[in-house]
Amino acid sequence: MLGKLAAVPKADSMNEPAVPPAEIAIRDLGVRFGGTRPALQGVNLDIRHGEFVALVGASGCGKTTLLNVIAGLVPIAEGSATLSGTAPAAGRGDVCYILARDALLPWRTVIQNVEYGLEVSGVRRGERASIAAHYVEKVGLGNYRNFYPSKLSQGMRQRTSLARAFAVGRGIYLMDEPFSALDSQTKLLLHDLLLDLWDSSGATVVFVTHDIGEAITLADRIIVMSKKGSGVVDEIPIDLPRPRSADALQADEQYHDLYRRTWASLKASTV
Numbered sequence: 001m002l003g004k005l006a007a008v009p010k011a012d013s014m015n016e017p018a019v020p021p022a023e024i025a026i027r028d029l030g031v032r033f034g035g036t037r038p039a040l041q042g043v044n045l046d047i048r049h050g051e052f053v054a055l056v057g058a059s060g061c062g063k064t065t066l067l068n069v070i071a072g073l074v075p076i077a078e079g080s081a082t083l084s085g086t087a088p089a090a091g092r093g094d095v096c097y098i099l100a101r102d103a104l105l106p107w108r109t110v111i112q113n114v115e116y117g118l119e120v121s122g123v124r125r126g127e128r129a130s131i132a133a134h135y136v137e138k139v140g141l142g143n144y145r146n147f148y149p150s151k152l153s154q155g156m157r158q159r160t161s162l163a164r165a166f167a168v169g170r171g172i173y174l175m176d177e178p179f180s181a182l183d184s185q186t187k188l189l190l191h192d193l194l195l196d197l198w199d200s201s202g203a204t205v206v207f208v209t210h211d212i213g214e215a216i217t218l219a220d221r222i223i224v225m226s227k228k229g230s231g232v233v234d235e236i237p238i239d240l241p242r243p244r245s246a247d248a249l250q251a252d253e254q255y256h257d258l259y260r261r262t263w264a265s266l267k268a269s270t271v
C-alpha cells in the first residue's frame with residue numbers, strides 16, 4: 001500500500017522549498033474527436049502524488065475527456081500526458097476509474113463484487129476474502145455483504161463501488177461525478193467515507209463534479225476548466241483543515257468565501 005506522504009526531493013539550496021514531483025503531468029494537451037473544435041486544447045496541469053484534485057467546469061468543457069486521457073482511453077492529438085513519467089494506457093494496474101453509474105456485477109453479492117476487483121488484480125484467493133471483508137465493513141455494509149446489487153439503494157451501491165476500488169489499493173483514482181445520482185444527505189455521508197478511504201490509502205484522486213460544495217469539502221485544490229476546452233482557467237487551493245465535516249464547514253466563513261470565489265471563476269469560465 002502506498003504511504004500517505006510522497007518522497008520529497010531534496011531542495012537545491014537550503015533557501016528553496018522542496019517541490020514534490022507531479023504524479024500526473026499534462027502538457028499542452030489537445031484532443032480531437034473530429035469536427036471543427038477540439039475537445040481539449042492547450043491544457044496544462046500538474047497533480048502531485050497523494051493530492052485530491054476536483055475538476056469543475058461547464059458541461060462539455062472536456063472534464064470527462066481529460067479523465068479518459070489519463071485513463072488511456074482516448075488518443076492524444078497534441079502535447080502529452082504522463083503518469084509517474086510514463087504514458088497513459090488502458091488497463092494500467094495503478095489507475096482505477098469510478099463513474100456515477102456504478103459498474104457492479106448484478107449476479108454477484110456485495111462481498112463477491114469487492115472480491116472481484118481483487119480477483120482481476122491478481123490477488124491470491126486466500127487473501128481476497130479477508131481484504132474484501134475488511135473493506136465491506138469499512139464502508140458500513142457488513143450486514144449487507146450477501147445482498148445482490150438489485151436489493152441495494154443507490155448509496156449502498158456506491159459504497160460497494162468504493163469498497164471494491166479501494167480494496168485493490170491503486171495509486172490513482174479517477175472519479176467522474178460519482179455521487180451525482182445521490183440525494184444530498186447520502187452524498188454527505190459518502191463524502192466522509194471517501195475522505196476516510198483516501199486518507200488511509202495515500203492515493204491521488206482526480207474528482208469531477210458540478211457541485212461546488214462537494215469540490216470544496218473534498219479537495220486540496222479545485223481546477224476550473226474553460227468552457228471552450230482551452231485549458232485551465234483557475235486553480236483554487238482549498239486550505240481548510242482536515243478532517244472536514246459538513247457541520248464545521250457550514251459554520252466556517254472561509255468555506256463560504258471559497259464557494260463565492262469558485263462560483264465567480266466558474267461563471268467567468270463560461271463566457
Ligand SMILES: Nc1ncnc2c1ncn2[C@@H]1O[C@H](COP(=O)(O)OP(=O)(O)OP(=O)(O)O)[C@@H](O)[C@H]1O
Binds near residue numbers: 033039057061064066
Ligand atoms: N467519443 C466522443 N466522440 C465525439 N465527441 C466527443 C466524444 N466524447 C466527448 N466528445 C465531445 O468532447 C467535448 C467534451 O466532452 P466531455 O464529455 O469531456 O465534457 P464534460 O466536461 O465531461 O461534460 P459534462 O459536464 O456534461 O459531463 C464535447 O463537445 C463532447 O461533445
Ligand SMILES: [Mg+2]
Binds near residue numbers: 063064065176
Ligand atoms: Mg463529463
